[in-house]
Amino acid sequence: GQNIDQPTEMTATEGAIVQINCTYQTSGFNGLFWYQQHAGEAPTFLSYNVLDGLEEKGRFSSFLSRSKGYSYLLLKELQMKDSASYLCAVRDKGQNFVFGPGTRLSVLP
Amino acid sequence: DTGVSQNPRHKITKRGQNVTFRCDPISEHNRLYWYRQTLGQGPEFLTYFQNEAQLEKSRLLSDRFSAERPKGSFSTLEIQRTEQGDSAMYLCASSLAGGTYEQYFGPGTRLTVT
Numbered sequence: 204g205q206n207i208d209q210p211t212e213m214t215a216t217e218g219a220i221v222q223i224n225c226t227y228q229t230s231g232f233n234g235l236f237w238y239q240q241h242a243g244e245a246p247t248f249l250s251y252n253v254l255d256g257l258e259e260k261g262r263f264s265s266f267l268s269r270s271k272g273y274s275y276l277l278l279k280e281l282q283m284k285d286s287a288s289y290l291c292a293v294r295d296k297g298q299n300f301v302f303g304p305g306t307r308l309s310v311l312p
Numbered sequence: 313d314t315g316v317s318q319n320p321r322h323k324i325t326k327r328g329q330n331v332t333f334r335c336d337p338i339s340e341h342n343r344l345y346w347y348r349q350t351l352g353q354g355p356e357f358l359t360y361f362q363n364e365a366q367l368e369k370s371r372l373l374s375d376r377f378s379a380e381r382p383k384g385s386f387s388t389l390e391i392q393r394t395e396q397g398d399s400a401m402y403l404c405a406s407s408l409a410g411g412t413y414e415q416y417f418g419p420g421t422r423l424t425v426t
Binding site: 246 | 314343345347352353354355356357360362367368370403412413414415416417418419420
């Protein structure tokens with residue numbers, strides 16, 4: 204079956220670093236995506252990993268280990284506007300994108 | 313604004329009625345996806361088009377749901393004989409074949425079935 208797990212909620216302080224973990228079990232693997240979704244809005248693309256290792260993009264980095272079925276999203280220098288849900292998604296052997304339930308991040312002053 | 317538009321943004325309907333939603337993707341994108349999202353959950357895949365061909369459809373999708381993409385441009389999603397369990401946000405996304413397959417999402421249509 205298809206399964207993606209993420210923590211439901213996380214809280215962090217403005218200026219801090221937070222790591223959001225994602226584990227997956229899918230019927231195939233053609234890439235892992237992270238999306239940000241503010242309340243009441245559509246998801247927006249953050250990052251993409253298809254090979255093992257770290258991809259860095261400004262304050263956001265994403266890591267992938269295919270052998271462990273594991274990824275994380277690292278957010279540095281947290282800002283209040285980073286309060287949102289973060290969705291982990293896997294593109295499986297077809298064109299099906301399987302999304303996790305999302306992690307709701309609250310950034311406190 | 314990602315360039316993907318959806319109409320209407322909100323729809324309230326009575327149980328048993330039919331509803332149709334429209335999605336206009338980014339013009340050069342040949343792939344179009346429909347998802348359903350309920351509160352506190354991630355988007356759930358419904359169906360996918362490459363150009364005008366519907367290539368995948370979720371097994372969870374009942375026969376009350378149908379989608380079309382005539383001429384490979386805009387797409388419509390129809391729900392027949394709506395049920396209260398159909399209440400959700402319906403999201404459309406588009407992408408280009410090749411590359412990272414990054415998806416651009418529209419703002420969604422929020423359906424409430426009373």
